[in-house]
């Protein structure tokens with residue numbers, strides 16, 4: 001649903017209003033009020049800007065076209081990535097992660113692995129979409145690369161957003177309804193094509209958001225939330241190259257690798273790191289072919305990153 005053109009509304013300065021953060025661009029936040037009043041550009045109080053799209057906020061109107069966020073409501077979860085020095089917020093209050101991959105260009109499996117671990121660690125469900133299945137020559141390899149993820153229990157939905165748009169609705173509408181879903185994917189995978197199918201007025205909404213944020217041309221450089229016609233919301237984020245998870249502790253990491261769980265209690269040492277320890281049940285499962293080597297390598301890499309964080 002696009003929010004209507006600005007309508008007049010009587011708000012006295014200092015009134016406390018409630019809404020949801022619809023878009024973020026730098027320190028500019030666009031807040032959609034709970035009633036059907038127009039969106040308002042807001043700034044966080046103070047210097048720190050740790051507000052995310054999807055956050056419930058209390059805010060006050062400070063002038064005709066600006067507001068101040070005075071409080072962030074309690075979050076169910078917050079998805080973010082981090083490197084050694086800083087973190088970058090994706091969104092808050094999510095139900096699921098929809099990872100968009102394509103047969104072509106070749107998708108980056110490291111990013112896929114990291115996105116799935118981030119979702120597990122933050123308590124979100126994951127759905128994997130393989131788009132562009134009309135590119136028949138590239139399809140068998142893409143399927144082969146995704147087979148291990150299906151074997152881990154992840155749902156892989158095959159689509160052709162361009163050639164079979166009707167299937168997109170058949171396969172996704174019910175899974176998105178009344179839930180908050182964030183789309184993640186490298187550029188070129190078909191995210192915008194999917195958003196435009198799922199959110200019929202996405203272009204208009206995007207224009208409205210970018211003009212309200214005064215970000216004009218930068219239409220895809222900010223994270224934004226769309227309301228779905230049947231209920232629920234879809235959050236689109238700019239493409240990214242790195243998905244650092246330096247903030248996850250070793251304990252969070254070992255539990256986020258779902259297929260490690262049956263082995264975690266069976267290691268010889270209770271504080272086993274599952275890296276080189278003798279009698280490690282996880283390493284034995286790798287040797288026995290029950291856990292893929294690539295999966296364990298990702299675990300080892302993430303543990304290494306977690307140890308690098310500058311706190």
Ligand SMILES: Nc1nc2c(ncn2[C@@H]2O[C@H](COP(=O)(O)OP(=O)(O)O)[C@@H](O)[C@H]2O)c(=O)[nH]1
Nearest residue numbers: 132160161162163186187188189190191192193
């Ligand atoms: N062959 C094919 N091309 C697609 C499909 N979906 C999207 N594309 C094309 O892939 C390119 C990238 O799509 P876009 O939605 O902009 O990807 P984004 O960068 O992830 O937002 C565009 O040229 C689309 O027309 C599909 O299902 N099949």
Ligand SMILES: [Mg+2]
Nearest residue numbers: 191192193220
């Ligand atoms: Mg795009």
Ligand SMILES: [Zn+2]
Nearest residue numbers: 267272274280
């Ligand atoms: Zn172990």
